[in-house]
Amino acid sequence: xxxxxxxxxxxxxxxxxxxxxPEAAAYYDSRxxxxxxxxxxxxxxxxxxxxxxxxxxQLPFTWHHGWKRWRLGxxxxxxxxxxxxxxxxxxxxxxxxxxxxxxxxxxxxTTIWGGPxxxxxxxxxxxxxxxxxxxxxxxxxxxxxxxxVTYASxxxxxxxxxxxxxxSAPHIVWxxxxxxxxxxxxxxxxxxxALLSLYNVMGWKAPFRISSTAKGExxxxxxxxxxxxxxxxxxxxxxxxxxxxxxxxxxxxxxxxMLVNQSLFWSIPSLILAIPLTVIAVIxxxxxxxxxxxxxSSTTTTSCSYSASS
Numbered sequence: 001x002x003x004x005x006x007x008x009x010x011x012x013x014x015x016x017x018x019x020x021x022p023e024a025a026a027y028y029d030s031r032x033x034x035x036x037x038x039x040x041x042x043x044x045x046x047x048x049x050x051x052x053x054x055x056x057x058q059l060p061f062t063w064h065h066g067w068k069r070w071r072l073g074x075x076x077x078x079x080x081x082x083x084x085x086x087x088x089x090x091x092x093x094x095x096x097x098x099x100x101x102x103x104x105x106x107x108x109x110t111t112i113w114g115g116p117x118x119x120x121x122x123x124x125x126x127x128x129x130x131x132x133x134x135x136x137x138x139x140x141x142x143x144x145x146x147x148x149v150t151y152a153s154x155x156x157x158x159x160x161x162x163x164x165x166x167x168s169a170p171h172i173v174w175x176x177x178x179x180x181x182x183x184x185x186x187x188x189x190x191x192x193x194a195l196l197s198l199y200n201v202m203g204w205k206a207p208f209r210i211s212s213t214a215k216g217e218x219x220x221x222x223x224x225x226x227x228x229x230x231x232x233x234x235x236x237x238x239x240x241x242x243x244x245x246x247x248x249x250x251x252x253x254x255x256x257x258m259l260v261n262q263s264l265f266w267s268i269p270s271l272i273l274a275i276p277l278t279v280i281a282v283i284x285x286x287x288x289x290x291x292x293x294x295x296x297s298s299t300t301t302t303s304c305s306y307s308a309s310s
Contacts, residue, residue: 035134038240045243049251057247061237068235078116087113088296095289106168106178114160121153124233134238137229138212138246147211149229152192159184175288179281179295183274190270196222197263212242223262224249 049057087109094100094108127135128150129143137147160181167177199206199219206213211225228245231237248255277295280286286294 035132035238038134038238045240046247049247057244057251059241059244059248061231061235061241072235075116075120082115083113083117084297088293091292092289101171102173102175103168103171106164106173110164110168113164114157118157120234121150121157125150127233135233136239137209138239138242139214140209145209147229147233148192148196148225149211149233152189152226155192156185156188159188175292176281179288179291180278182295183277183281186270186274186277190267190274193222193226193263193267194271196220196225197260197267200260200263212246220249221256221259221263222267223259227259 045057045060049055090109091105094105095102124135125146128146131143133141136143137145163177163181163184167174167180196210196219198204200221204219205216206219208215210219211229213220213225224245228242231245232239232241249259280291281295
């Protein structure tokens, strides 16, 4: 029997660990996201739900078991401290207390900035190019078919690195240029989400492969790709999660509407916030030292919220 009553299901989840449960008759069980189960089964979750149209596709992933939620929390905390707290504290402390020259300060800041983010980016890239196909987007077997989050990360890293190099290269640093890495992150992430959302609303076809969407297919809401790629690669959900997410998207109108709303919620405010931060960074009415603190703190907090929501 595939489904039990709500009370029985809740009691079962609370009383038994996953290792102690009997084998499930349906692939909606969260063990479908394991590599062992993925290699064992001979059909995809999409095929399974096509054969059982009476079932609402379930996402074979949960934060409620194991150490995934702790890993996510620690990663977001490290990103916040590394990208927001340390640059602000180091700059103001070394400049006003230590009277250190600006170019020396930013040699230190640019050296440590984004460490956890770069490490996580390297880990997800290695997972995608590994010989096994567990983490790759659906519909491709190439080791070099990266997903959307990879390309969005490259855009962010390139923009931020270029601004740091240009701003900190002179002996007297261009502090207003060094205020711009934060807004650049919002422009990059919000712009990618907004562009994908526009393609989805207008019904335009994908000009090239976008994660699990092949060239010429309908573009899905931007939040769909960020959720799919982050959970499948960074959180280890793999292709089973991509399969189940695709089945859930096709089966549920409410789910599709929710993803459209989430895409608009994260794209439009990001661009709206980036514009005044850019104005604050470039106009001389606001002192450069004040603009640096405002842009750095506001943008990095928003970027960490992106990670938490994914």
